[in-house]
Amino acid sequence: MGEKLLVTSSPHLKGPKTVRGLMLDVILSLVPASIAAVVIFGPRSLTVILASVVSAVASEAIFEKAVKRDVTVNDLSAVITGLLLALTLPPGVRLYVPVVGSAFAVIVAKQIFGGLGTNFVNPALAGRAFVMAAWPLQLSSKWVAPFTFDAVSGSTPLAVLRSGQTAIPSISDILIGNRLGSLGETCVLALLLGASYLIARGVIDWRLPAGYIGAVFAGAWVFGKSGAYFQGDGLTAVLLGGVILGAFFMATDYVTSPVTGKGRLYMGIGAGIVTILIRLWGTYPEGVTYGILFMNLVTPLIDRFMVPRYYGYVHDVSLRRKARAAGRRA
Amino acid sequence: MNGKRSLLHDFTKGFIEENATFRMVIGMCPTLAVTTTVVNGFWMGIAVIFVLTFSNVLVSALRKVTPDQIRIPVFVILIATPVVIVELVMKAFMPDMYSILGVFVPLIVVNCIIIARSEAFAYRYPVMNSLMDGLGIGLGYTINLIVIGGIREFLGTGRIVLFSLGSFPARLLFDPMAVMLTPPGGFVTLGLLMAILNLVIKRSESKKAAREAAAHD
Amino acid sequence: MRFISIILGGVLTSNFIFMQYLGLCAFIGLSEQLETAVGMSAAVIFVMTFASTVAAAFEQFVLIPLGLQYLRTIAYILVIAGFVQLVEIFLKKTAPGLYKAMGIYLPLITTNCAVLGVALLNVTEEYDILWSTVNGMAGALGWSLAIVIFAGIRERWKFMNIPDVLKGFPLALVSTGLMSLGFLGFAGLFQGILK
Numbered sequence: 001m002g003e004k005l006l007v008t009s010s011p012h013l014k015g016p017k018t019v020r021g022l023m024l025d026v027i028l029s030l031v032p033a034s035i036a037a038v039v040i041f042g043p044r045s046l047t048v049i050l051a052s053v054v055s056a057v058a059s060e061a062i063f064e065k066a067v068k069r070d071v072t073v074n075d076l077s078a079v080i081t082g083l084l085l086a087l088t089l090p091p092g093v094r095l096y097v098p099v100v101g102s103a104f105a106v107i108v109a110k111q112i113f114g115g116l117g118t119n120f121v122n123p124a125l126a127g128r129a130f131v132m133a134a135w136p137l138q139l140s141s142k143w144v145a146p147f148t149f150d151a152v153s154g155s156t157p158l159a160v161l162r163s164g165q166t167a168i169p170s171i172s173d174i175l176i177g178n179r180l181g182s183l184g185e186t187c188v189l190a191l192l193l194g195a196s197y198l199i200a201r202g203v204i205d206w207r208l209p210a211g212y213i214g215a216v217f218a219g220a221w222v223f224g225k226s227g228a229y230f231q232g233d234g235l236t237a238v239l240l241g242g243v244i245l246g247a248f249f250m251a252t253d254y255v256t257s258p259v260t261g262k263g264r265l266y267m268g269i270g271a272g273i274v275t276i277l278i279r280l281w282g283t284y285p286e287g288v289t290y291g292i293l294f295m296n297l298v299t300p301l302i303d304r305f306m307v308p309r310y311y312g313y314v315h316d317v318s319l320r321r322k323a324r325a326a327g328r329r330a
Numbered sequence: 331m332n333g334k335r336s337l338l339h340d341f342t343k344g345f346i347e348e349n350a351t352f353r354m355v356i357g358m359c360p361t362l363a364v365t366t367t368v369v370n371g372f373w374m375g376i377a378v379i380f381v382l383t384f385s386n387v388l389v390s391a392l393r394k395v396t397p398d399q400i401r402i403p404v405f406v407i408l409i410a411t412p413v414v415i416v417e418l419v420m421k422a423f424m425p426d427m428y429s430i431l432g433v434f435v436p437l438i439v440v441n442c443i444i445i446a447r448s449e450a451f452a453y454r455y456p457v458m459n460s461l462m463d464g465l466g467i468g469l470g471y472t473i474n475l476i477v478i479g480g481i482r483e484f485l486g487t488g489r490i491v492l493f494s495l496g497s498f499p500a501r502l503l504f505d506p507m508a509v510m511l512t513p514p515g516g517f518v519t520l521g522l523l524m525a526i527l528n529l530v531i532k533r534s535e536s537k538k539a540a541r542e543a544a545a546h547d
Numbered sequence: 548m549r550f551i552s553i554i555l556g557g558v559l560t561s562n563f564i565f566m567q568y569l570g571l572c573a574f575i576g577l578s579e580q581l582e583t584a585v586g587m588s589a590a591v592i593f594v595m596t597f598a599s600t601v602a603a604a605f606e607q608f609v610l611i612p613l614g615l616q617y618l619r620t621i622a623y624i625l626v627i628a629g630f631v632q633l634v635e636i637f638l639k640k641t642a643p644g645l646y647k648a649m650g651i652y653l654p655l656i657t658t659n660c661a662v663l664g665v666a667l668l669n670v671t672e673e674y675d676i677l678w679s680t681v682n683g684m685a686g687a688l689g690w691s692l693a694i695v696i697f698a699g700i701r702e703r704w705k706f707m708n709i710p711d712v713l714k715g716f717p718l719a720l721v722s723t724g725l726m727s728l729g730f731l732g733f734a735g736l737f738q739g740i741l742k
Binding site for chain 2 (some may be wrong): 094096108112129133134135136138
C-alpha cells in the first residue's frame with residue numbers, strides 16, 4: 001500500500017475563512033455606522049476616524065519592526081482597533097486623543113504581549129479607558145449637534161438620565177441618531193444593520209450580545225426607577241450609550257471572549273450586570289467600557305471552568321459508565 | 331568572608347548593579363504609591379535611606395550575637411526602631427508630607443528592601459560595609475523614585491514642582507494626562523521603564539560582547 | 548448596609564492591589580499559577596481578617612489606655628508576626644494536612660504589606676474591633692480576586708510570543724496597569740449603593 005492516509009483532528013472547517021477575511025467582514029459591518037457618523041456629525045467624524053486608524057496601523061508597524069517581527073498590518077486587526085476606538089469618541093474631540101489612544105491600544109494592550117491573539121483585554125476599549133482617564137474633559141464635553149455640526153457642550157441623553165431629569169429624545173430620534181453622542185453609538189439602526197450582517201455571516205455568536213442586552217434591559221427595568229422596582233425603562237437603557245456597539249462589536253472579540261457558547265452567554269450577562277451597576281450607582285454615566293473590560297479579565301477563568309465538549313464525550317454519566325464497562329468486557 | 335570588600339563598591343552597587351527597583355525588583359508597593367510627584371518620591375527616599383542605613387548598621391553590629399533561628403524577628407525589631415523615629419520626626423516637622431505619604435511611612439518596616447538587605451548583607455558583613463550598602467542602595471532607590479516621580483508628575487500635570495523653587499516649565503506645553511497619577515498610569519509607566527532599561531542593558535551587553543569578539547581577532 | 552459598602556469598597560472601588568498598591572510583591576510573585584494563587588488567597592483571607600481583629604483589640608485594650616499610640620507600628624508588626632506564628636503552631640498540631648498545604652505561604656504573609664497596611668488603615672478610618680475585622684476581610688477578598696484573575700491571565704502567557712525585554716516583571720506590571728484601568732470603572736460604586 002503506497003497511499004498515505006491523511007488524518008487530522010476535528011473540527012474540520014470547510015470554507016475560505018481567513019483572519020483577513022473575518023476582519024474584512026467586521027470592517028464592512030461597521031461601514032453603515034461610520035457613514036452615519038459622517039452624515040449626522042459632519043466631516044470632522046471622518047478626520048477622527050482616519051486619525052485613529054492611521055495611528056493604529058503606524059503604531060503596529062513601528063513596534064513590530066522594532067522588535068524584529070513580521071509586520072502584520074495586512075491582517076487588518078489594527079484597522080479595526082483604530083476604527084472601533086474612533087467610534088467611541090465624541091465628534092469634536094481634539095485629534096491627539098484618537099492618536100494617543102490608538103497607539104496605546106495597539107502597543108500596550110496588544111503588541112507587547114506578542115501580537116494578534118495574545119491580548120487579554122479588548123485593545124480598543126483599553127485605549128478608550130486610557131484616554132478617558134487621561135483627558136476626561138475631552139470625552140465628556142466635545143459633543144457636536146446632530147445635522148447642524150455645531151460644537152455643543154451640553155449633556156448626552158445618558159448623562160441627562162443620570163442626573164434624574166427625564167427630557168430625553170424620542171425612540172425614533174434615538175434609533176436614527178438625532179441626538180448628542182459619540183461617533184458610533186448614535187445611529188442605532190446603522191449598528192443593528194452591521195450587527196445582523198455579522199451574525200448572518202457567522203462571525204459572531206449571538207449568545208453574547210443576547211446575554212449582554214438582556215442583562216442591561218432586565219437591570220434597567222427592575223432597578224431603573226429610583227424608589228420603585230420593575231418600573232424602569234429597559235428599552236431606552238439598551239438603545240442609549242454604547243450598549244449596542246459594545247455588545248455586538250467589542251465584547252465579541254474572539255481573543256478576549258470565552259471559547260464555549262455557554263461561556264460567552266455568561267460573559268455577556270456579566271458585562272451587562274457591571275454596565276448597569278456602574279450606570280445606576282457608579283460615578284460614570286456610561287459603564288459599557290468597564291463592563292466589557294472587567295469580563296475580559298475573567299474570561300480566562302470562565303474558560304478554565306467550562307471545558308468544551310469534545311467529540312465522543314458522553315455527557316450523561318450513567319451512559320458513560322455503561323460504555324466504559326462494555327469496553328472492559330470486550 | 332573572603333577578604334576585605336571595597337567600601338566604594340559596596341556604595342556604588344546600589345545604583346545600577348543592585349538597583350532595588352529595576353534589578354532586584356523589590357519593595358514595589360511604596361515605589362508606585364509615592365511617585366506621583368518628584369517631591370513625594372524624594373522624601374520617601376530620604377526616609378528609606380535613613381531606615382536602611384540605621385538598621386543595616388544595627389544588624390551588622392549585633393550579627394555575631396544574634397542566634398540564627400530568631401534572626402528575622404530580631405531584624406524586624408531593629409528595623410522598627412528607626413521607622414518609629416522617622417514617623418515621629420516627620421509627624422512633628424513635616425506633617426503635610428507625612429499625611430501625603432500616609433500609611434507607607436510605617437509600612438517601611440515591612441519593606442522588602444530593608445529586610446532583604448539585613449538578611450543578605452548586614453547579617454554577614456562588617457559594620458562599615460553595611461553602612462555603605464545601606465547608603466548606596468537607599469540612594470539608588472531614591473534616584474529611582476525621583477525619576478519615576480518626575481515622569482509621572484510631568485506627564486500627569488504638565489509640570490514638575492520643585493519644593494518652593496517654583497514649577498518647571500512655567501507654561502503647560504501639552505494637555506496633561508491625568509491618568510499618569512492614577513494606579514494604571516503608575517503600573518504601566520514602571521513596567522515600560524523596566525522594559526526600556528532591560529533593552530539598554532541588553533544593547534550595551536551585546537556591544538561589549540561584539541567588542542570583545544573583535545578584540546580577539 | 549455598612550457591611551456591604553465596606554466589602555464592596557475593599558473588593559471593587561478601593562481594591563488593595565489595583566487602587567491602593569498594597570501587597571504587590573506577593574501578588575506578582577505568586578500569580579503564575581492558579582493553584583498557587585488560590586492557596587495564597589486562602590491564607591491571606593484568613594490572616595488578614597483575624598490579624599485585623601487582633602491588632603484592633605490590641606489598640607483598644609493596650610495602646611489607647613496606656614497612651615502608647617506612637618508605638619503603634621512596632622506593636623502591630625510584633626502582634627501580627629506573633630499571631631502568624633501562633634497560627635502556624637496551632638495548624639501544625641491540629642491540622643497537619645492543612646498546615647502542609649498552607650505552610651509555605653504563612654510566613655510570607657507577615658511581610659505582605661497588605662496585612663500591616665489594612666491594620667493601620669483601620670485606625671485611620673477609626674473602625675472598632677468589629678468593623679476592623681470586616682475591613683480586613685474586605686481588603687483580603689479584593690486582594691484575592693486580583694491575584695486569582697491575574698493567575699488566570701498569566702497562565703496563558705506560556706503560549707505567547709513575548710519580546711525578551713518585557714518578559715517577567717515588566718509585562719506583569721503593564722498587565723496590572725491594564726487590569727487596574729478596568730477597575731477604575733467601579734469608582735464611587737459603594738457610595739452610590741449606600742444612598
